[in-house]
Amino acid sequence: MTAHTHPHGTAEKLMILTAVCLAALAMPVSFTGPAVALPAIARALGGSPVELNWVTNGFMLAFGSSLMAAGALADNYGRKRVFLTGLALFAVFSLALSLVTSLVWFDIMRAAQGLSSALAFSGGMAALAQEFDGQERTRAFSMIGITFGIGLSFGPILSGTLISHFGWQAAILVTLPITLVAFGLGVFRLRESRDPDARGIDWPGAISFTLALTLLTCGILQAPDIGWGHPLVIGMLAAALIVFGLFAIIEQRAARPMLDLSLFRYPxxxxxxxxxxxxxxxxxxxxxxxxxxxxxxxxxxxxxxxxxxxxxxxxxxxxxxxxxxxxxxxxxxxxxxxxxxxxxxxxxxxxxxxxxxxxxxxxxxxxxxxxxxxxxxxxxxxxxxxxxxxxxxxxxxxxxxxxxxxxxxxxxxxxxxxxxxxxxxxxxxxxxxxxxxxxxxxxxxxxxxxxxxxxxxxxxxxxxxxxxxxxxxxxxxxxxxxxxxxxxxxxxxxxxxxxx
The missing domain is CATH 1.20.1250.20 (MFS general substrate transporter like domains)
Structure with a gap:
């Protein structure tokens, strides 16, 4: 962690916590909003059932598969920088989602939105950990969980109300002002920090993990369309297992692994x-x-x-x-x-x-x-x-x-x-x-x-x-x-x- 020249005061810490909480709030809203809007999106953009499934799965796959790599990027290149980059990209992709006229491009933008969410979430959480210690850190991280709960609780009703008055695009754009406020607070209140012991990114581990998850998800989503016994489905599921095994081997041999498998010794x-x-x-x-x-x-x-x-x-x-x-x-x-x-x-x-x-x-x-x-x-x-x-x-x-x-x-x-x-x-x-x-x-x-x-x-x-x-x-x-x-x-x- 980069040494702090002077500690932030209580008010400054609260603004930093607010910035990260607002970023965390945008994520469950952007997850539940398109679910409420999915029938309207289908009517507007068409698309096959598989393409419609990727509206939600594309976001979650990109988000989940890149979290650990995003955390490593934050440690290596700066937690504030990665946090702000993620927020900026999230805002750009949210705006792009409201303008696309093809469901394929919509799915691509959703995956990009998920990737930017991982950058913002990992960078924000890592930055937050540098500002709080002890019980303060526990309470700060608990606030992130509460914020997620608020987003999950009110995301559907907020999205539903906006869709009924302004159309499905409103369910996408509702996170834009939240993101911009979080970005502004982050620019002026967060300070940059890095891990001085960081030794680069475990790219083989990151790529193999993402590829394995992608193959697994694609195989499962294609199965209802072409059948579980189809060679393509069997091939993707088998390849996913092979790549997961390769990922485990890579992590065991890496000097600084993205995933420390030895932790699984603890029941x-x-x-x-x-x-x-x-x-x-x-x-x-x-x-x-x-x-x-x-x-x-x-x-x-x-x-x-x-x-x-x-x-x-x-x-x-x-x-x-x-x-x-x-x-x-x-x-x-x-x-x-x-x-x-x-x-x-x-x-x-x-x-x-x-x-x-x-x-x-x-x-x-x-x-x-x-x-x-x-x-x-x-x-x-x-x-x-x-x-x-x-x-x-x-x-x-x-x-x-x-x-x-x-x-x-x-x-x-x-x-x-x-x-x-x-x-x-x-x-x-x-x-x-x-x-x-x-x-x-x-x-x-x-x-x-x-x-x-x-x-x-x-x-x-x-x-x-x-x-x-x-x-x-x-x-x-x-x-x-x-x-x-x-x-x-x-x-x-x-x-x-x-x-x-």
Missing amino acids: RFVGVQILAAAPAYSFVVLLILLPIRYIGVEGFSEVQTGQMMIALSGPLLIVPFLAALLTRWFSAAILCSAGLLLSAGGLFWLSRCMPGQPVELTLPALVLIGFGISLPWGLMDGLAVSVVPKERAGMATGIFSTTRIAGEGIALAIVSALLTALLNWKLGTGPDVAQAAQTLATGNIASAMGLLGPVSPQAILQTYGEAFGQLLQILAQITLVTALAIFIVMRIPDKAAIAA
């Missing part, structure tokens, strides 16, 4: 990585799938959908504080496991809520899922650092963030493919059934009806509800198993486990 660290991935399939995928269902299939307005999504994500504003208080009487392992058990129960409850049923039957299930996931949400970031030796906390935080973000992208791809497969199975056989299933999974019920011929809308809605319910039951089972795994692994003493 509790492994448990934290499982915990980091858990919200992806028990909560985050719902932020994408439910707006598609409510707007595209059930015919809700964007504003109505945003209001319903608050029931899901609203608990993130309150419950993390409750979880912090409960740690006085209960261990983090118990609270995290209990939260996931509640989420599993909420997912099963939601699976019983068929399209067309009164909203009052759905809202309690959404609240239960949100309440459950909010218990571990407020504890995860602290656990990521506390389960490893202090001198390895920086690497542990980078791995945790990558696991969380990359896990969300992979989970979204898998869940989207699984929903399409369930719809395909439920719709039966026919020349256009596979295409109809993909179209229906992206919320375009009108096109699906055109492909299926003489099938009533009620029958299609019933089929969709059954497939969606089965998907939620699968997610509930996975969440239940995860809760038990975390409870067991987080209670294993690290020293005894490593000695064994």
